[in-house]
Amino acid sequence: MNILVFNAGSSSLKFSVFRAGHEDAEELFKGSYERFRDGKCEFRFRHGETDERGTASIAGIDQAVEAIPAVLERFGLTVLDAVGHRVVHGGARFSAAIVLDDAIVAEIDTLTPLAPLHNPANLGAIRLCRRLWPDVPQVAVFDTAFHATNPPFATTYAVPKEWRDAGLRRYGFHGTSHKYVAMRAAQEIGVPASDLQIVSVHLGNGASVCAVNRGKSMDSSMGMTPLEGLVMGTRSGDVDPGAFGFLGRRFGLSTQEIETALNNDSGLKGLTGSSDMRDLEDRAAKSDLDAQLAIEIFAYRARKYVGAYAAAMGGIDAVVFTGGIGENSPSMRRRICDGLEFMGLRLDHDRNQSVHLANRAAPQIQAYGSRVRVFVTETAEQLMIARETAAALTLPAPVNEEIPVAVSARHVHLSASAVETLFGPGYQLTPAKPLRQPGQWAAAERVALAGPKGRLERVAILGPVRPRTQIEVSRTDSFALGIDAPVRESGKLDGTPVVTIAGPAGNLVTDGLIIAARHIHTNPTDAARLGLEDGEYVDVRIGDADRGLTFARTLIRVGANSFTEMHIDTDEGNAAGIGVGDGEEGEILQEAATVRSHSAG
Ligand code: ADP
Numbered sequence: 001m002n003i004l005v006f007n008a009g010s011s012s013l014k015f016s017v018f019r020a021g022h023e024d025a026e027e028l029f030k031g032s033y034e035r036f037r038d039g040k041c042e043f044r045f046r047h048g049e050t051d052e053r054g055t056a057s058i059a060g061i062d063q064a065v066e067a068i069p070a071v072l073e074r075f076g077l078t079v080l081d082a083v084g085h086r087v088v089h090g091g092a093r094f095s096a097a098i099v100l101d102d103a104i105v106a107e108i109d110t111l112t113p114l115a116p117l118h119n120p121a122n123l124g125a126i127r128l129c130r131r132l133w134p135d136v137p138q139v140a141v142f143d144t145a146f147h148a149t150n151p152p153f154a155t156t157y158a159v160p161k162e163w164r165d166a167g168l169r170r171y172g173f174h175g176t177s178h179k180y181v182a183m184r185a186a187q188e189i190g191v192p193a194s195d196l197q198i199v200s201v202h203l204g205n206g207a208s209v210c211a212v213n214r215g216k217s218m219d220s221s222m223g224m225t226p227l228e229g230l231v232m233g234t235r236s237g238d239v240d241p242g243a244f245g246f247l248g249r250r251f252g253l254s255t256q257e258i259e260t261a262l263n264n265d266s267g268l269k270g271l272t273g274s275s276d277m278r279d280l281e282d283r284a285a286k287s288d289l290d291a292q293l294a295i296e297i298f299a300y301r302a303r304k305y306v307g308a309y310a311a312a313m314g315g316i317d318a319v320v321f322t323g324g325i326g327e328n329s330p331s332m333r334r335r336i337c338d339g340l341e342f343m344g345l346r347l348d349h350d351r352n353q354s355v356h357l358a359n360r361a362a363p364q365i366q367a368y369g370s371r372v373r374v375f376v377t378e379t380a381e382q383l384m385i386a387r388e389t390a391a392a393l394t395l396p397a398p399v400n401e402e403i404p405v406a407v408s409a410r411h412v413h414l415s416a417s418a419v420e421t422l423f424g425p426g427y428q429l430t431p432a433k434p435l436r437q438p439g440q441w442a443a444a445e446r447v448a449l450a451g452p453k454g455r456l457e458r459v460a461i462l463g464p465v466r467p468r469t470q471i472e473v474s475r476t477d478s479f480a481l482g483i484d485a486p487v488r489e490s491g492k493l494d495g496t497p498v499v500t501i502a503g504p505a506g507n508l509v510t511d512g513l514i515i516a517a518r519h520i521h522t523n524p525t526d527a528a529r530l531g532l533e534d535g536e537y538v539d540v541r542i543g544d545a546d547r548g549l550t551f552a553r554t555l556i557r558v559g560a561n562s563f564t565e566m567h568i569d570t571d572e573g574n575a576a577g578i579g580v581g582d583g584e585e586g587e588i589l590q591e592a593a594t595v596r597s598h599s600a601g
Contacts, residue, residue, distance in 0.1 A: 001081035001393070002028070003386045004072070004133075006065075008086070008125035010117065011036065013064045017077050018386035025386040029077055033064040047075045061121060065128045083129050083138040084389030086381065087122045088173060088226070089115035090142030093464050095434045095441055097141045097388040099561050100126060108140065114167060115225065117263065139389040146175030148434055149216040152444050154312075155430075157224075165426040170228070172220035174202045176388075177379040178210035179217070181320045181362075185375045186215075188362045189318065197313045199306050202379060203332065204323030205233035205275065209302065211309035219312055221305050227263060230305065231298045233275035236266035238301070268294050277325045277332070299335035306336065310343055318373040319345065320362075327357055327378055333365070337374065344371030392438065392561070394525060403520055405542055405566045406436070407573035410473045411460040412447060412501060418469045418510065422447060422503025429463050437521060438561045439464070449473070450500040450507075453482025469508070471499055472516045474571040481513075488514040489555060516569060519555040521562040534558035540566060547577030 003025070007014040012034035018025040030046045039059045045052045058064050072078065085100075091111040098104055105126060112119050122140075130138055147155075155170040157163075178200040186193035193215035200210045207230040210220040221229025221237075231237045239262065247253045253261075261270075269275040271294040272283070283291035310316035321333050330352045337347045346367040355363055355376045362377035419427055423445065431441035443461040449471065450456075456477060470493060478485040483497050499513040520540070522532060532538065537553045554566065573579055 001390060002077070002079055003082045003084055003389050004068075004080050005084045005382045005385045005389070006086065006125050006129065007382060007385070008061055008065070008121045010061075010121045013061050013125070014382070015068060016382045016386070017072065017080075018383065020386040020390040025383050025390070027383065029072070029075055030382075031068075031071065033058060033061075033067075036060055045071065045075070047077075050075075062124060062128060065125050066132070069132055080133060080136050082389050082393055083133060083136055084385040085122060085126050085129070085138065085140050086143065086176070086385055087126075087140045088118035088143045089171065090140075090144040091167065091171070092169075092428055092431050094140070094142045094439060095145050095148030095431055096438045097139050097145065097392040098439050099392055100130070100138045100140055101560070104140070105130075114171075118226070137393055139392045141176060141385045141388045143173040143175050144171045146179045147172030147210075147217045147220055148431055148441070150219055152430055152432070154219040161424070162426065165424060165428060167428050168224055169430075170223040172208070172210070172217065173222045173226045174206065174208045174210070174220070175217065176381045176384045177202050177322060178208075178212060178220065180380050180384045181322045181375075181377055182210075182212040182215070184360070184362050184377050185318050185320045185373070188364070188375065189373065196317045197310075197315045198318045198320060199309045199316055200320045200322070201302060201306065201326055201336070202323040203230070203302065203321065203325035203329075204379075206235070207232045207237075207302075207323065207325070209305040209309060211312050213313045219309060229301075231271075231294075231301050232267040233277075234264050234267045234269045236262045236270065268298065271297065277329060281329065281331065295332070295335070299332060302336045303339065306340065307343065316343065316345075316372055318375060320375040320377060322377055322379040327355075327376060330355065333374075333376070340372075345374065346370040347374060403540065403564060403566045405568065405578065407570055407579060408472065408516065408567050409460065409570055410449075410456060410477050411442075411462050412449075412472070413462055413466045413470045414501075415467060415469045416465045418501070418508050419465060421506050421508045422501060424505040427505075429461060429465070431463055435462070436563045436565060438563065445503075448502040449477075449481060450502055451481030451483040454480045455502075456480060468493060469501075469510050469512045471501070471510075471513045472569070473513065474569040475515055476571055478513075478515065483513060485513045485515050487517050489517045489519070490514075490557075516567065517555055518551055518553075518566070518568045518572060519557050520564070520566045521557050521559060522564040523560065523562045524558060526564045527556070527558045530564075532556045532558070542566075542568075543576035543578055547575070549576040551576075 001020055003018045003020045005016045014032045016027055017029040018027050033041050033043050035042045040055050041058050043054055043056050058067060089111050091114055181200050182198045183193055185198055186196055198212040200212055202208050206226055208220055208222045211218045227235050229237050244258055247258050272280055272290045280291040280294055284295055325332050333352055337345060348365055348367040351365040357378050362375050364373050364375055366374040430444040432444035433442040435441055441463050443463050445461055446458045448455055448457045449459050483499055485497060493512045496511045497513045498509055498511050501508045536556050539550055539552050540554045541550045543549055
């Protein structure tokens with residue numbers, strides 16, 4: 001499939017066309033518009049042997065987006081199957097790439113207060129592209145998504161509860177880059193990422209370090225915004241928040257003025273007047289003391305994070321350098337690695353000097369005998385966006401028509417007002433574990449359920465919030481509560497019984513208690529292949545010969561973003577002799593018998 005990838009910043013627009021599959025993608029075209037000034041900007045288009053540069057009469061990003069269809073047509077790239085968009089902030093809501101529709105765009109818009117400098121540009125491009133290519137599916141890929149696996153102790157700031165409830169927490173950015181380079185290093189080592197502890201060091205105009213613990217992001221140096229952490233081109237990175245009070249009193253600066261200065265006039269630029277590491281290295285070589293100090297601060301801060309993340313993970317197998325500085329500056333890599341011998345990391349200075357990165361190479365530059373490997377590789381954010389876009393649209397299909405079966409333990413879906421009643425005003429749930437259905441997660445928080453006969457403690461909450469609260473229990477649970485719950489399809493809640501949900505800040509008495517009708521989630525592609533239609537019922541055979549069962553009347557639910565999976569509850573799982581996480585598969589037995597393969601049990 002041909003995928004157009006957009007990376008729209010506040011001052012530049014980068015776009016590429018990839019021919020992409022699930023696992024790989026080939027870049028067919030690469031374009032950019034930048035340096036917008038006086039109604040003009042610079043452009044560059046690369047396609048095969050062609051490399052065009054010049055100045056265009058384009059005043060801003062919106063106009064640049066509108067110019068793209070004609071540019072692509074000129075290069076013969078008229079067939080587009082999807083558009084992938086980089087979105088900087090996905091908040092707590094988006095832990096994976098997602099197919100865009102009006103509701104998702106509106107949800108991304110609600111995250112603008114968290115990323116006022118970044119998300120509006122991304123959203124502007126999304127809105128325009130949906131108008132320009134109304135029939136082409138569009139996907140958002142979030143910089144924050146890779147960090148959705150960070151544990152609460154890494155994401156929580158020690159600040160008043162009311163602030164935390166409003167969404168003030170660490171999210172982390174550059175996720176697409178960190179994920180790619182960590183995967184690339186694991187591939188080079190020849191060991192699954194799930195067996196490795198990797199520190200990824202992305203040093204560009206924006207810079208961050210990420211602890212990739214056994215394939216998952218555990219922590220990263222950027223926080224609620226991309227301002228925290230390392231020294232960057234124009235951003236300060238870590239500063240004492242006490243500076244706000246001092247600067248207000250000393251210079252009468254408003255919070256907005258301080259924020260702007262920390263984002264745009266600090267970092268390397270604040271220290272030397274230039275945000276460009278090449279300039280600084282030239283000046284430092286000519287004994288410019290400001291440039292020398294800036295380079296030392298930059299390296300020292302990065303080295304501290306590498307050490308901190310080795311400690312956070314309790315081990316380290318590899319460090320990966322990427323980004324304009326990480327890829328191109330041997331002296332910066334040396335400065336960062338100097339002094340890390342104590343943890344088994346020694347550079348080979350010759351290898352470090354002679355790094356070649358063409359064709360996605362990932363050379364190793366550690367010395368012979370160094371326990372920790374050191375890689376350099378080009379980051380490939382656009383490529384990853386193309387791959388994730390392809391993956392979001394062509395969801396993994398069940399092998400041999402066998403449907404994965406998941407046993408759902410009792411859980412609740414809460415409305416926003418229910419969250420406030422149970423946890424306090426403005427409270428936002430903490431996503432702790434992504435679920436297989438894209439965009440859905442289990443929250444770190446739990447609630448209790450109470451009925452006339454009994455109470456069920458530590459009941460899971462599944463996010464994101466929904467328009468209406470729904471409580472899903474098994475028949476056995478309904479006996480324990482003493483409430484006769486009906487078997488219902490998700491969302492069909494009228495006339496359902498009332499139950500009490502107990503949270504730390506209060507109780508909620510609400511209807512919505514159901515025993516979920518067993519169902520199969522699937523997407524249009526898989527549904528077409530399996531000959532299934534939304535709303536129909538099928539019989540499904542699950543389990544082995546001893547306790548195998550055929551579940552009659554299993555509802556088919558087709559959703560644009562759904563992962564194909566059958567959901568049954570714990571009573572049903574027990575009856576068929578399978579439990580949560582058993583990796584069981586079911587076989588659909590249709591009247592028409594178009595699908596009939598053996599059960600996996
Ligand atoms: P962005 O975060 O905007 O994508 P890049 O990843 O392109 O930024 O990184 C830009 C930084 O890389 C600049 O500070 C630039 O000076 C630096 N850089 C690029 N090439 C070199 C080089 N050969 N030596 C040192 N620094 C370099």
